[in-house]
Amino acid sequence: MSLSSAQKKSFRSIGHHLNPVVQISENGLSEGAKTELERALNDHELIKIKLAINDRDIRNDIVDHLAETAQAEVVQTIGKMALLYRKNPKANPKLSNVTRYSQE
Template sequence: MSLSNVQKKQYRLIGHALNPVVMIAGNGLTEAVLTEIDRALEDHELIKVRFSIMDREVRSDLIAETSKIMKCEIVQTIGKVALFYRKALEPNPKLSNLLR
C-alpha cells in the first residue's frame, strides 16, 4: 500500500490545514490511544498525530511503530507531528478529509 510521490504531495497539501487529532505523551502507545487513532483513521482517512516526546530517536521509533500497528502510511513527519493515511473501508464523505 505504498503511496506515490504525487499522492504524498496531494495529501501533504490537504494535511497542512489539519490539526492533530491525537496527542501521544509520556505513556506512549496505550490501548486507548491506539483505539482513538484507529477510529480517527477510519473516519477521516488522513490524520495528524502529535508525539510530545523530547527524544528524537524514541519519537521516530514510536511513529514507525504506530504506522506498523495501525497498518497505515506515514505521509510526512515534521518535528513532533506525523501525518498518517489509511484508506477507510467505507469512506464517509462528511467525515473524510480526502472527500470534502
C-alpha cells in the same frame, strides 16, 4: 500499500490544515490512544498526530510502530507532528479529510 510522490504531495497539502486528533505523551502509547487512532483513521483516513516526546529517535520509532500497528502509511513527519494515511473504501465522505479537501 505504497503512496506515489504525487499522492504524498497532495496529502501533505491537505494535512497542513488539519489539527492533531491523536496525541501521544512521554508515558507512551496507551490503549486509549490506540483506540482513538483506529477510530480516527476509519473516519478521516488522513490524520495528524502530535507526539509530546523530546527524543527524536523515540518519536520516529513510535511513528513507525503506529503505522505498522494500524496498517497505515506515514505521509510525513515534521518535528513533533506526523501525518498518517489509511484508505477506507467505506469512509463517510462528510468525515473523510481526503474526500472533503481534495474536492475544494
